[in-house]
Amino acid sequence: MANITTYLRQLKRGGFPAVGPKVGVIDVDPIDISAAGATDTVELVEAEAAMLVLACGVEVVTATTGATEVEIGDGTDADQFFTATAVNATGELVGTPTNQMLLAGEKLVLTLSVAAPGGTGVLRPWAVVADVNDLSGD
Numbered sequence: 001m002a003n004i005t006t007y008l009r010q011l012k013r014g015g016f017p018a019v020g021p022k023v024g025v026i027d028v029d030p031i032d033i034s035a036a037g038a039t040d041t042v043e044l045v046e047a048e049a050a051m052l053v054l055a056c057g058v059e060v061v062t063a064t065t066g067a068t069e070v071e072i073g074d075g076t077d078a079d080q081f082f083t084a085t086a087v088n089a090t091g092e093l094v095g096t097p098t099n100q101m102l103l104a105g106e107k108l109v110l111t112l113s114v115a116a117p118g119g120t121g122v123l124r125p126w127a128v129v130a131d132v133n134d135l136s137g138d
Helices: none
Strands: 009-011 022-027 041-047 051-062 068-073 082-086 093-102 107-114 122-131
Touching: 041 122, 051 068, 051 082, 051 107, 068 122, 082 093, 107 122
Parallel strands: 009 041
Antiparallel strands: 022 122, 041 107, 051 093, 051 122, 068 082, 068 107
16 A cells, blocks of 8 residues: 655645634645555645644546545544545535544545556545634734
8 A cells, every 4th residue: 555645735834814713725736546556545734733624525626437435534544534435427526524633743644445446537635624723813
């Protein structure tokens, strides 16, 4: 099982412009799954400080060939935020509310389960997160 870090972004504290609770959408670059193995993981975001994951999911940019499922977790629990869901049709947007914490140093990880490795498809993961560390804005 390969661990792909090509798409990993560092999410810095203070990266949101508002005072008070800072909520933002993490829009990860599209992932071409043509080189994915049967159960590869893709690291999406590494939290610099604790954050609340409000929702997350995947948009299917290009339909996958063969049965493909995704899960989103924290590296310890593969489906903590998003349980195994089929993603096969172009334009499909799947997601779920989570309301779970991602602690400092933990990574938001997408797990691909590809029934026919070597197939094609492009997925764009996303997440809505809140920086809950400093609500005063100082």
